[in-house]
Amino acid sequence: FRLEIRKRFFARGWSGTGTDCRAVAMKAIYDEALSSFFRNVDTRSAGDGPDIYKGKICSLKARALLIDMEEGVVNEILQGPLRDVFDSKQLITDVSGSGNNWAVGYKVYGCQYRENIVEKLRKTAEHCDCLQCFFIIHSMGGGTGSGLGTFVLNLLEDEFPEVYRFVTSVYPSGEDDVITSPYNSVLAMKELNEHADCVLPIENESLFDIVNKIHHMVNSGKLGSTVKPNSLVTSSAGTTKKVQEKPFDAMNNIVANLLLNLTSSARFEGSLNMDLNEISMNLVPFPRLHYLVSSLTPLYTLADVNIPSRR
Known part of the structure; x- marks a missing residue:
């Protein structure tokens, strides 16, 4: 992620607006939603160090x-x-x-x-x-x-x-x-x-x-x-x-x-x-009756359909 940000930054050059730079940087922030499935580590410490919280992503490990x-x-x-x-x-x-x-x-x-x-x-x-x-x-x-x-x-x-x-x-x-x-x-x-x-x-x-x-x-x-x-x-x-x-x-x-x-x-x-x-x-009403019917809706993204906003 850090390498990707650097590539985008240099591709824009120094004439890019501050808004663009902030938008790119915000995508590399390690938050609680991401921390559920991934650890934010520094690869220089071989991935065994503690998580780096509330900062930019150094390297993600699942x-x-x-x-x-x-x-x-x-x-x-x-x-x-x-x-x-x-x-x-x-x-x-x-x-x-x-x-x-x-x-x-x-x-x-x-x-x-x-x-x-x-x-x-x-x-x-x-x-x-x-x-x-x-x-x-x-x-x-x-x-x-x-x-x-x-x-x-x-x-x-x-x-x-x-x-x-x-x-x-x-x-x-x-x-x-x-x-x-x-x-x-x-x-x-x-x-x-x-x-x-x-x-x-x-x-x-x-x-x-x-x-x-x-x-x-x-x-x-x-x-x-x-x-x-x-x-x-x-x-x-x-x-x-x-x-x-x-x-x-x-x-x-x-x-x-x-x-x-x-x-x-x-x-x-x-x-x-x-x-x-x-x-x-x-x-799960009883301990052994723990099989759930898995379903997903909407299954695919519909187009040209007036779906009411979900509040």
């Missing part, structure tokens, strides 16, 4: 732990535009993967990496002033996602019993290419019943249908009355570079927007500001 027993997916993230956001010390990978087997992910890799996972979880939690909850995002069909994902959920209950656990589970579609995905999902469901505080189910097939419907609207030529082509849901317009979209980008954008909207009431000040734990307090 409050996240990436775990995958197949290093290809994590390597793809580290080679993408978001590689600088993730701390290299907060990655746990292996080579072979779990072979689409829940038992391998839970029993084998869970025992093997338990101490390493606990150490990195504690290190991440120590950088938080007020740890509200954990977000676990995992797949239910694969071996690592279902097995090691639910093992981490169990681990969080043992190590941080007072902290709520929100789980976003991606369920496989009926035409899934992994033949063991039904077994993995059933075995993982038992762990979700026991150890999760709140579960937001996401289904791959539904996401795919939504994206296909939106793209059909976009390509039908009736953009004025249907949908904007550069919606946050339909494209990766927010990325720094114009790269060719991958098939799952739009599907991931829907889930990302769902989680952002879910947490916005806790990240921004206002009369509707509330603690994230109130979600499970108000929407």
Whole structure:
């Protein structure tokens, strides 16, 4: 961010107005909304120093732990535009993967990496002033996602019993290419019943249908009355570079927007500001009945429609 400001400043030259300079500088301020998911650190201190509050952004590091027993997916993230956001010390990978087997992910890799996972979880939690909850995002069909994902959920209950656990589970579609995905999902469901505080189910097939419907609207030529082509849901317009979209980008954008909207009431000040734990307090009537129907409306940005202002 600091480099980007410097580029913009020198591109304008010294003849730029003061208003422009202030507008550019304000975009790089580290505030409470940003601090929910990111730490503001100075990369010269190797990212282990304390957060730099109420100042300009030096370097953002996500409050996240990436775990995958197949290093290809994590390597793809580290080679993408978001590689600088993730701390290299907060990655746990292996080579072979779990072979689409829940038992391998839970029993084998869970025992093997338990101490390493606990150490990195504690290190991440120590950088938080007020740890509200954990977000676990995992797949239910694969071996690592279902097995090691639910093992981490169990681990969080043992190590941080007072902290709520929100789980976003991606369920496989009926035409899934992994033949063991039904077994993995059933075995993982038992762990979700026991150890999760709140579960937001996401289904791959539904996401795919939504994206296909939106793209059909976009390509039908009736953009004025249907949908904007550069919606946050339909494209990766927010990325720094114009790269060719991958098939799952739009599907991931829907889930990302769902989680952002879910947490916005806790990240921004206002009369509707509330603690994230109130979600499970108000929407979970019984401890084991904690599966919420996740929905998002409006799903895409409408155009030429008189929507009343929300006050």
